[in-house]
Amino acid sequence: xxxxxxxxxxxxxxxxxxxxxxxxxxxxxxxxxxxxxxxxxxxxxxxxxxxxxxxxxxxxxxxxxxxxxxxxxxxxxxxxxxxxxxxxxxxxxxxxxxxxxxxxxxxxxxxxxxx
Amino acid sequence: xxxxxxxxxxxxxxxxxxxxxxxxxxxxxxxxxxxxxxxxxxxxxxxxxxxxxxxxxxxxxxxxxxxxxxxxxxxxxxxxxxxxxxxxxxxxxxxxxxxxxxxxxxxxxxxxxxxxx
Numbered sequence: 001x002x003x004x005x006x007x008x009x010x011x012x013x014x015x016x017x018x019x020x021x022x023x024x025x026x027x028x029x030x031x032x033x034x035x036x037x038x039x040x041x042x043x044x045x046x047x048x049x050x051x052x053x054x055x056x057x058x059x060x061x062x063x064x065x066x067x068x069x070x071x072x073x074x075x076x077x078x079x080x081x082x083x084x085x086x087x088x089x090x091x092x093x094x095x096x097x098x099x100x101x102x103x104x105x106x107x108x109x110x111x112x113x114x115x
Numbered sequence: 116x117x118x119x120x121x122x123x124x125x126x127x128x129x130x131x132x133x134x135x136x137x138x139x140x141x142x143x144x145x146x147x148x149x150x151x152x153x154x155x156x157x158x159x160x161x162x163x164x165x166x167x168x169x170x171x172x173x174x175x176x177x178x179x180x181x182x183x184x185x186x187x188x189x190x191x192x193x194x195x196x197x198x199x200x201x202x203x204x205x206x207x208x209x210x211x212x213x214x215x216x217x218x219x220x221x222x223x224x225x226x227x228x229x230x231x232x
Binding site: 001032034036041042043044045046049093102103104105106107108 | 220223226
C-alpha cells in the first residue's frame with residue numbers, strides 16, 4: 001500500500017521568511033496530492049492540492065511542486081505570517097471522477113513562525 | 116451546511132468500558148472516513164465507507180474496534196473494551212466524488228478526544 005514520508009517534523013522560521021516542507025510517496029499509481037493545515041483544536045483543512053498531470057501550482061503565498069519521477073512533492077510558503085503557525089500534513093491517493101481511494105497522510109510538520 | 120459533526124468532543128472513560136463515537140457527514144457526500152491522530156503515529160486511516168458500505172477496514176487496529184454506517188447521514192466507531200493505548204483524537208471526514216468539478220477534498224469534523232484511564 002501507499003506510504004507517505006514527511007520532513008521535517010518541526011520547523012521554525014522568522015516571520016517574512018519562506019518555509020518548505022517535503023514529502024515522498026511510494027505508490028507510483030498515486031495521482032492526487034493534497035496538503036492540509038491543522039490549527040490547534042481543529043480538524044485538518046485543505047489548503048492546496050496538485051494532480052499528477054501538473055508539475056507546480058500556486059495560490060497566493062502557497063505553492064506546491066511535484067516530481068513524479070522521483071516521487072517527491074513539496075509545499076512552499078513565502079512571506080510567512082504568524083497565522084501560518086500550524087501543523088501541516090501532506091497526503092497521497094489515487095483519485096478519479098468516478099472513484100476515490102483512501103487518502104494516506106504523512107506524519108505532519110509543526111510550523112512555528114517567530115515574530 | 117453545518118459541516119461534518121462529531122460527538123462527543125471529549126470523552127474520558129475507564130479501561131474496559133465501551134466507547135461510542137458518532138459522526139454526521141455532510142449531506143450528499145458519499146464517502147466517509149475515520150482517522151485516529153496520536154503524537155506517535157500521526158493521522159492513521161482506520162476505515163472508510165462508500166455509499167454506507169465499508170470498503171477498507173485494514174487500518175482498524177484490533178477486533179475491539181468496529182464501525183458502522185447504517186445510513187447516509189450517520190456513522191459510529193465503537194471500542195469495546197477500551198484500553199489506555201486507545202487514547203487519541205478520532206476524526207471523521209467526508210467527501211463527495213463522481214461529480215464534475217470534484218476536488219477530492221476531505222472535510223473533517225473537529226474530532227473526538229478520547230482519554231482512557
